[in-house]
Amino acid sequence: MWLFRKILKFYIEASIHVAISVACLTALTFEKFQIPLDIDLCIVAFLATISSYNFMKYATNAQSYFRVHGVYLKFIQGVSILCTIIMIVLMFFLSLRVLMVLALSSVFTAIYALPLLPGNKSFRSLHGLKIYMVGFCWALITVIIPVVDDHESLSLDVWIEFVQRFLVVVVLIIPFDIRDLKDDSLSLGTLPQQIGVNNAKRVGYAAMLLFLGFTFFKTDVLVKEVVVMSVVTLLTVLALYFAKEKQPEFYCGFWVESIPIIWFVAYLLLPAF
Incomplete structure (x- = not known):
């Protein structure tokens, strides 16, 4: 039981579970709109979620993310980096239209987590903005990208x-x-x-x-x-x-x-x- 809880905790804290949720919603759009399933795109959505969520959770600033301490956090960092590398490779198989929407989502992730505002603050610190940025990015990735991937009209x-x-x-x-x-x-x-x-x-x-x-x-x-x-x-x-x-x-x-x-x-x- 102790080992199971440890594994489950890592599964959640490494953002694997939420990444499966995003991949499922992406696949759901293919199913709902009767679009042929693009498994590469679903995998990219899964990997991008792990990379971006771990970056947002553990990168209060860029320096702290790349200089983490402790075996546990380093392992999560390693998983995130591996996912990012695989994602980049798979992105070569995606269309330019999909990449453009992914780039937009990546921009939102970056401005959300990185301290780009005066006073070394990120957009995450802006009053009440977090919930809407996350909702927008999820909808963008899981709805718009699958439709754009098949060149369907919005x-x-x-x-x-x-x-x-x-x-x-x-x-x-x-x-x-x-x-x-x-x-x-x-x-x-x-x-x-x-x-x-x-x-x-x-x-x-x-x-x-x-x-x-x-x-x-x-x-x-x-x-x-x-x-x-x-x-x-x-x-x-x-x-x-x-x-x-x-x-x-x-x-x-x-x-x-x-x-x-x-x-x-x-x-x-x-x-x-």
Whole structure:
């Protein structure tokens, strides 16, 4: 049990679990819009998430990231560097259009983590910006890139899916912000800091109602789509409802971040009707 917990902790803290979630949402877009699956792109999304998330988590400044101390952090750094190298190799197999969108996402990641603002501050420190930047990047990578990869037009359905991904990611971040309420700097301006835990939850509930409601504005409203989106809405609302400052160790890092994976699996397994 001790070894299992250690492995699970590394799996979460090295951003492997969240990377699987991003890869699943990327594959979900291929499935939803009936685009041939590009496995290279899904792998790039997986590797890019590990690299960028570990950079954001462990690089309060560039120097600290490249001069980490301790075997554990060095191992995470090694995994991140390996993922970055493999990602760069695979990027040679992607189209220029995909690379341009990836570059845009990379720019957002860099300005989010690096101290580019006066006073040695990063955009991460700007009041209330974090949650929206993360939501935007997730939606960009998991919705726009797969569509662009197949040279499909950015139709109304694509933009609705983009907004839905943005909303669900923003709501899934709230349990993390509730957990970190005592540790986060007040300059971050997270929703629980600005309006309190209960009001932040209410905003999340409203956002998930919008998430579900947007489903009915799509061109073809399939019963399968409504069922799956209803399940995702229910799971996300429950995850938000039970979120508190003192959480079980893996509540957010594993269970909350498993919802995108469940979303993808449910969409694959549920027959079309």
